[in-house]
Amino acid sequence: MSHWLIALLLVSGSFNSIFCVTRQQLKNTGKLMKKNCMPKNDVTEEQVGDIEKGKFIEERNVMCYVACVYTMTGVVKNNRLNNEAVTKQVDILFPPEMRDAVKAAADHCKDIGKKNKDLCEASYYTAKCMYEYDAENFTMSRIVFLLIFAAILYGSNALTKQQLKNSLKMIKKQCMSKNDVTDDLVGDIDKGKFIEQKPVMCYIACIYQMTQVIKNNKLNYESTLKQIDLMYPPELRGPVKEALEKCKDVATKYKDVCEASFWTAKCVYDTDPKNFIFA
Template sequence: MYEYFNRVYFLILFLLFFVSDTAAMNRQQLKNSGKLLKKTCMPKHDVTEEQVGKIDQGNFLEEKNVMCYVACIYSVGGAVKNNKIVHEAMIKQVDMMFPAEMKDPVKAAMEKCKGVAKKYKDICEACFYTAKCLYETDPANFMFLVMGRKDWLFLMVVVVSVHGIHALTRQQLKKSSQVFKKKCMAKIDVTEDMIGDIDKGKFIEDKNVMCYIACVYQMAQVIKNNKLSYEATMKQVDLMYPAEMKDAVKKSIENCKDVSKKYKDLCEASYWTAKCIYEDDPKNFVFA
């Protein structure tokens, strides 16, 4: 469950970047983006708004369920790995998401507090006292509910906090995928000429192009155990596609769900599945 919400949360963060045309969120957007985590962790740990609603103002109640709520936020956000806080993951998120004026002081606080967790065997206590240390080190720049890790999944209930809408438009959908495109072009030796018009039906039968498509699917987290996941793909459509596109896109995915079974190679399976989806319904096909 943590892994699922971690992925949802992270893509929300990245979509927020691209929909709002900014390289980093402002303080209010950071706060808003954490509400999904809060709604996930409050019922799980039976805490009230009175108990956890003012953590970012320094109200740290030393109660076990509050401590585990803090641990839940860090776990869902991806700052906890193998039952330990990962300092490096927290630093990376500051670099990627925080406003320029907050980055240095927040990272300085993290550096100062990185040894706190080692004093506690219990992950709830480790997370609670780490968060408390961060607040006490720099109250002015302390932000709770905004941790995460790199690489994402599913998608959006949608630019929920910043834009107050419930699905991306087609243009926002396309724009949000550019982070995948940028990373996969750097990873796979392809040019814009080779992959720039995939969403217009230009599928060059080249191994690198095939592996580029597989890379995009992997980054979107629709590949599980080295295979395309029909269920994960459907969930993405439900979570982020505009209402007028959902049924059509899901129908194409349904029509093409068995294509990948013909190929042992993941690059080929991804390529021919994407091509099938395009050919089934060019009008509603969107790709990075």
């Protein structure tokens, strides 16, 4: 999502985060933002494709490419990076366990922009500072908010169904690793294969958490509706909301967030398998 750091990582080729993604995954999702800022600043994949790995090429067009991303994510005010806007976005969009680390990096680097009146240089050296301060969370944040950033990038057009699927794939790797599940266990959830095992249940909860629909360790109906409006193609919003409406009370039967997530997802699939999308 928060947007400024996320966005930068996303652009460099990044809905995941915390893990290294494959080159092909980067290409699939990176198109969502690169197609806008790369042509505007005449940069190549070689120049900006490995920013999330710490490869900051000190060239003017690369600096302005980073600034372009920051501008698109709404943390540039009056042609300057705005630390208050960054902090606010972190509180709104970042998972609780990441907020302190990301804000610490932002706070550590907040004066970098003041030293550089030029927006391109300020953006570039701020991003570089944050990477050097906390490389782990710099990389982690990029995928978590891919969907959020993509929606911002595409505006009211949201994502196509295929773009949504591609973006969700980026979350999948992180949540699979975190919950020790294999593709045999979770690879066909979108086709209705719900294996009733605790790791699978917690994998689904992880996906929901990464897509910002879990609040206070519970599935949040209102947040889910907002994410549907933000991310889903217009033609899917109505049917998905209808399925969700029928299943919204399922989670109240389970105190455990993993079980609540699993049975809610299964209910939504059973209600409308045609329009069900999952990582």
